[in-house]
Amino acid sequence: MSGLMAVFWKELADHFNSKRFIILSLLIYLAGIATIYVAAQNIRSGITETTQFIFLRLFTVSGEVQVFSFLFFLSLFIPIVGIALGFDTVNSERTSGNLSRTLSQPLYRDSVINGKFLAGLITLAILLTSIVVLVAGMGLRMIGVPPTAEEILRLVAFIIVSIIYGAFWMSLSVLFSVFFNRVATAALASIALWIFLLLFVPIIAQVLAGANGEIAGAISRISPGVLYGQVTQVLLIPSHPAMFMISMYYTGLEPNPLPLSQSLLIAWPQLTSLIGLTALCFAGSYIKFMREEIRST
Amino acid sequence: MREQGVIETEELVKTYGKFIAVDKLNLRVDEGEVFGFLGPNGAGKTTTILMLLGLTEPTSGKARICGFDPTREPLKVKRITGYLPEKVGFYEDLTARENLDYTAALNGLSREVASRKIDELVDMVGLSEMAGHKVGTFSHGMKQRLGIADVMIKDPKVAFFDEPTAGIDPEGIEQVLTLITNMAKQKVTVVLSSHQLQQVQKICTRVGILSKGHLVAEGSVDQLGREAIGGGKFRVEVQVSEPTSKLVKSIKSIKGVINVESSGDLLLISCGKDLRPQIARAVVDSECLLVQMKIEEYGLDDVYMKYFRES
Amino acid sequence: MSRFRAGYYLTCTALLLMVFGGLVTAPIASATSDTHLDLPSLSPSQKSPETEEITLTCQYPVLSSPGGTSFFAYSIELQYTGGKEPRVFDLQVTVPSGFSYSIASSYGGGTEIAAIRIDPQQTYPDTIKVTVRPSLWIIMPEPGEYPITVEAASGEIKGNIELKAIIMAKYEIELEPSTGRLNTTATAGEDSYFTVYVTNTGSADLQKVNFSSKVIGAPAGWSITFDPQDIDVLPVGANREVQINIKPAQKTIAGDYMVAISASPESGYAFDAIDVRVTALTPTIWGWVGIGIVILVIAGLVVMFLRLGRR
Ligand SMILES: Nc1ncnc2c1ncn2[C@@H]1O[C@H](COP(=O)(O)OP(=O)(O)O)[C@@H](O)[C@H]1O
Ligand SMILES: [Mg+2]
Numbered sequence: 001m002s003g004l005m006a007v008f009w010k011e012l013a014d015h016f017n018s019k020r021f022i023i024l025s026l027l028i029y030l031a032g033i034a035t036i037y038v039a040a041q042n043i044r045s046g047i048t049e050t051t052q053f054i055f056l057r058l059f060t061v062s063g064e065v066q067v068f069s070f071l072f073f074l075s076l077f078i079p080i081v082g083i084a085l086g087f088d089t090v091n092s093e094r095t096s097g098n099l100s101r102t103l104s105q106p107l108y109r110d111s112v113i114n115g116k117f118l119a120g121l122i123t124l125a126i127l128l129t130s131i132v133v134l135v136a137g138m139g140l141r142m143i144g145v146p147p148t149a150e151e152i153l154r155l156v157a158f159i160i161v162s163i164i165y166g167a168f169w170m171s172l173s174v175l176f177s178v179f180f181n182r183v184a185t186a187a188l189a190s191i192a193l194w195i196f197l198l199l200f201v202p203i204i205a206q207v208l209a210g211a212n213g214e215i216a217g218a219i220s221r222i223s224p225g226v227l228y229g230q231v232t233q234v235l236l237i238p239s240h241p242a243m244f245m246i247s248m249y250y251t252g253l254e255p256n257p258l259p260l261s262q263s264l265l266i267a268w269p270q271l272t273s274l275i276g277l278t279a280l281c282f283a284g285s286y287i288k289f290m291r292e293e294i295r296s297t
Numbered sequence: 298m299r300e301q302g303v304i305e306t307e308e309l310v311k312t313y314g315k316f317i318a319v320d321k322l323n324l325r326v327d328e329g330e331v332f333g334f335l336g337p338n339g340a341g342k343t344t345t346i347l348m349l350l351g352l353t354e355p356t357s358g359k360a361r362i363c364g365f366d367p368t369r370e371p372l373k374v375k376r377i378t379g380y381l382p383e384k385v386g387f388y389e390d391l392t393a394r395e396n397l398d399y400t401a402a403l404n405g406l407s408r409e410v411a412s413r414k415i416d417e418l419v420d421m422v423g424l425s426e427m428a429g430h431k432v433g434t435f436s437h438g439m440k441q442r443l444g445i446a447d448v449m450i451k452d453p454k455v456a457f458f459d460e461p462t463a464g465i466d467p468e469g470i471e472q473v474l475t476l477i478t479n480m481a482k483q484k485v486t487v488v489l490s491s492h493q494l495q496q497v498q499k500i501c502t503r504v505g506i507l508s509k510g511h512l513v514a515e516g517s518v519d520q521l522g523r524e525a526i527g528g529g530k531f532r533v534e535v536q537v538s539e540p541t542s543k544l545v546k547s548i549k550s551i552k553g554v555i556n557v558e559s560s561g562d563l564l565l566i567s568c569g570k571d572l573r574p575q576i577a578r579a580v581v582d583s584e585c586l587l588v589q590m591k592i593e594e595y596g597l598d599d600v601y602m603k604y605f606r607e608s
Numbered sequence: 609m610s611r612f613r614a615g616y617y618l619t620c621t622a623l624l625l626m627v628f629g630g631l632v633t634a635p636i637a638s639a640t641s642d643t644h645l646d647l648p649s650l651s652p653s654q655k656s657p658e659t660e661e662i663t664l665t666c667q668y669p670v671l672s673s674p675g676g677t678s679f680f681a682y683s684i685e686l687q688y689t690g691g692k693e694p695r696v697f698d699l700q701v702t703v704p705s706g707f708s709y710s711i712a713s714s715y716g717g718g719t720e721i722a723a724i725r726i727d728p729q730q731t732y733p734d735t736i737k738v739t740v741r742p743s744l745w746i747i748m749p750e751p752g753e754y755p756i757t758v759e760a761a762s763g764e765i766k767g768n769i770e771l772k773a774i775i776m777a778k779y780e781i782e783l784e785p786s787t788g789r790l791n792t793t794a795t796a797g798e799d800s801y802f803t804v805y806v807t808n809t810g811s812a813d814l815q816k817v818n819f820s821s822k823v824i825g826a827p828a829g830w831s832i833t834f835d836p837q838d839i840d841v842l843p844v845g846a847n848r849e850v851q852i853n854i855k856p857a858q859k860t861i862a863g864d865y866m867v868a869i870s871a872s873p874e875s876g877y878a879f880d881a882i883d884v885r886v887t888a889l890t891p892t893i894w895g896w897v898g899i900g901i902v903i904l905v906i907a908g909l910v911v912m913f914l915r916l917g918r919r
Binding site for chain 1: 796825826859860861862863889890891894895897898899900901902904905906908909912913916917918
């Protein structure tokens with residue numbers, strides 16, 4: 001346990017001292033602040049007498065021209081952060097010769113990978129929580145409408161889901177870092193997979209499914225980005241019919257905002273898939289790492 | 298029954314697919330020894346050390362460190378063993394002290410204890426001035442010395458050094474070897490692997506020579522030399538014109554000559570002491586013409602060369 | 609007051625234009641009316657062709673106008689029948705006090721006439737234009753019905769026509785901000801007052817003046833109340849102050865909102881609306897809470913970086 005904590009603290013400090021991470025987080029803070037600023041300017045368009053969840057709109061409203069919503073930005077950045085936190089986890093330690101030294105210390109092998117994963121997770125959590133809370137504070141200052149209790153709960157759920165989504169990309173890049181000895185290979189593989197899932201899966205789904213929207217939806221759901229998008233949509237835009245709830249979408253009725261419990265219920269399959277994928281990647285890297293021979297060459 | 302050795306292996310085997318890296322190795326190292334683990338590149342030295350540390354699993358056989366099985370009780374083994382890998386690596390962005398701090402933390406040392414120990418060790422390996430510098434700026438020799446400090450932090454009972462002298466200058470080698478000798482003086486059992494035995498032979502109390510995964514020889518340097526080349530300590534090389542079998546016979550009959558080999562006009566004579574005058578007389582007596590005569594004292598090198606040639 | 613005047617001039621010019629328009633189009637209208645057999649103007653001439661008589665007809669004998677600011681222009685056809693020679697008829701118009709009149713021929717380019725010569729042989733009627741207007745333009749006659757008689761007489765031959773001018777009440781109401789500017793500020797969830805003046809600019813008293821409001825593009829929850837809620841009677845020309853309490857919804861987003869405020873009486877049709885730009889401020893507490901959160905997050909991050917930072 002002490003070994004795990006030692007690895008955890010060291011890795012956490014590593015993240016907080018790495019230029020890569022600092023630059024990336026600055027970028028995210030800037031983008032987040034910019035989008036929230038734009039959102040606060042545009043938040044009033046589209047508000048009607050029946051609009052509820054005004055505060056949540058801060059995170060989903062986009063500018064009129066070429067400016068994206070906070071949610072969009074975050075969904076783009078989370079995979080990058082996740083990958084950046086994970087792609088050199090094991091391979092850089094191996095090639096630098098630190099892994100042999102570390103593993104000859106009295107700690108279980110899984111402590112190393114667990115500690116590293118935990119540090120990444122906490123870093124991710126700190127980054128995402130701070131950006132959402134920061135932006136919420138700014139938004140509160142700008143629009144002056146406090147969030148309701150439910151909106152706060154929804155934001156908390158949103159943060160948690162975002163952390164899980166980031167954890168998926170991190171565990172994926174950790175997996176690659178275990179399998180590919182070269183850091184660059186692992187990074188490129190992770191990014192390639194990200195782009196593939198982001199851009200090509202929807203296209204492929206459409207081609208395969210033809211005009212059948214429901215099948216296309218099902219296929220596109222192998223992309224974690226799609227899963228994340230659906231969950232966050234349900235969480236942050238409770239009064240709009242989620243695109244994937246096709247039957248509801250076509251009734252043409254103005255849907256009532258769903259209560260949080262219902263939103264969670266709808267998002268549950270996507271959420272569990274996301275957690276499952278994360279666990280799968282982590283288990284893969286875990287198994288490979290635990291059985292691996294550690295040679296310092 | 299014998300007293301338990303610090304390191305014991307029994308029929309230890311490691312295969313990579315069909316390739317046998319370590320073949321039925323039986324080894325025993327006792328407390329306080331400096332054991333030189335010698336062999337050419339690819340002989341299986343590193344593989345053996347990795348098995349002893351539990352960093353790789355043996356295919357078959359038994360390995361014990363102070364009675365603990367490295368595969369089954371890795372933590373118990375790792376608590377008492379220090380390991381300086383072949384290509385030692387440190388976190389280049391961290392200072393020497395921070396690197397040592399991390400090792401101390403991994404060993405569960407408290408901050409104060411660690412801090413005190415690091416001060417001592419850094420001083421001992423002569424890096425006290427550099428302790429606050431990033432390891433990225435260190436030379437290979439400095440890293441090697443830092444590695445020794447890193448091994449010492451946990452007060453190991455057994456320390457493994459894999460090729461500690463490789464790639465550093467003679468002065469660095471001297472420093473590293475002195476440090477290792479000092480460790481041994483503090484009752485630490487040291488295992489030292491190298492493919493350049495002339496660098497390490499003087500500090501080893503005992504050596505084992507590994508070739509293609511086999512332990513081909515084991516013992517003190519002197520003892521090995523004797524065993525390997527029939528006990529001779531000197532080798533006289535004689536070049537004569539047209540050596541005859543009569544000459545070989547007469548040289549063999551000289552008291553103290555252990556072996557004679559002839560190849561072309563060269564006679565290689567191994568003997569217990571300097572027998573050049575007697576050999577010269579025998580050549581003259583045999584009416585052969587003496588072209589030249591050289592004498593060499595046997596070292597581990599020759600022993601080593603012999604096993605290289607054999608393998 | 610200047611607004612009043614401008615309105616007057618505008619209506620006057622508009623009506624003048626209408627009159628001239630009427631003068632120009634009248635002959636054409638009368639020419640076409642000949643072809644209609646059921647026109648009342650033709651029926652008397654066919655009744656008794658023997659007796660000499662003068663018939664005055666008017667297609668629109670009753671004219672009405674709101675506010676009394678206008679002309680009443682009657683187009684009267686005179687038909688002299690039964691005679692052999694043309695006769696000159698004196699024209700006489702009786703109007704109520706406070707009104708003046710003028711008679712003009714349809715052809716004479718607006719020259720005032722007092723008599724007309726009519727040939728009994730002609731088949732088409734002569735047309736004169738009688739224009740009645742309030743004597744003084746500025747003083748509005750009371751709303752009501754005013755009889756007008758137009759008489760044509762030549763010796764014993766007399767004819768007349770009863771016309772009627774109806775002055776309708778003009779209902780007009782005007783809202784004006786007390787400050788003259790159509791903007792104000794209001795804090796979400798808090799009372800904020802905005803004063804307007806309601807003026808009866810019409811020509812009749814207004815009964816039960818009500819106010820209403822609408823906020824554009826804001827979520828529900830705005831409260832806009834008027835003090836007084838309504839005005840029982842607003843006499844002509846009277847001016848009342850009304851205080852509007854604008855209380856933006858608790859969840860109003862800071863920014864500008866258009867609030868449409870309108871007033872209208874229950875009697876008659878009159879309506880005025882102004883769009884007030886309400887700059888909604890939010891309670892300063894949320895601004896501070898927001899700043900507090902931002903500072904807290906930044907402080908947290910700074911502490912994090914300081915604790916984990918390496919130099
Ligand atoms: N992962 C591996 N797969 C296959 N062969 C290996 C592997 N690791 C080492 N070997 C082989 O095992 C032999 C012993 O290697 P090693 O123990 O590193 O030798 P050295 O004595 O130089 O340290 C070498 O011939 C090497 O090629
Ligand atoms: Mg080696």
